[in-house]
Amino acid sequence: MTDTPKISLKNIHKAFGPKVVLDNIDLDVMPGESMVIIGGSGSGKSVTLKCILGLLHPDRGSIRVDGEETVNLKGKDRKRLQRKFGMLFQGGALFDSLPVWENIAFGLIAEGKANRTQAMEIAVENLRAVGLSPDVARLSPSELSGGMQKRVGLARAIANRPEIIFFDEPTTGLDPIMADVINELIIERVKEMGVTALTITHDMSSVRKIANKVAMIYNGNIIWTGPRNDIDNSGNAYVEQFIHGRAEGPIQMEILKA
DSSP: OOSSOSEEEEEEEEEETTEEEEEEEEEEEOTTOEEEEEOOTTSSHHHHHHHHHTSSOOSEEEEEETTEEOTTOOHHHHHHHHTTEEEEOTTOOOOTTSOHHHHHTHHHHHTTSSOHHHHHHHHHHHHHHTTOOGGGGGSOGGGSOHHHHHHHHHHHHHHTOOSEEEEESTTTTOOHHHHHHHHHHHHHHHHHHTOEEEEEESOHHHHHHHOSEEEEEETTEEEEEEEGGGGGGOOOHHHHHHHHTOSSSSSOOOOOOO
């Protein structure tokens, strides 16, 4: 394994007006690693992900992918970088007007990497990879259950054979059994493809299932990072409170009292 991180964040800062969301974030994700970022709502998880994807521009700092600085990439260079990425969105983000197979093969068709016949074959292959039968290909997203939509989203994320897959709250809205099915599929596909995975979630069941490494973000800072197996003995009061879901502790929630 190379010593060069697949993703490296250094001194990332992002504010929206007076509100500082990310404050000097440092994080390395090594090739083939499954890194999970945990933290409460509003802690900065999603903003971190959007900065890596290039959807937001950090106010300062460095974001390197395979050693290449990406913060100021534009045009063709940005598109070249994005070809390394696959994404499973929190809400599925499927196109309602397209059948399932076109959703899965959307990127391949848009970039001219496959004609419609080839795209259909690729879509069916990826449906099988996430445990769905070929007949699902011609259904519309509205005909799918929440769990099926997540699996179609995963099929789309892997269809272009990316080097890095991002998972945004992959089990949100699912019952415990379907959530475990999605977690198992993530493990299988990441291992099979040999990709690097970066997940953001507050679901500790997912963390314990899919992570190699865990990083916790709080108030825009990475306050702890380490192997998944060390999370129960982190020695960090913030981590302890979060992973056990305790109301009492250093993380204080703002609650309006009558």
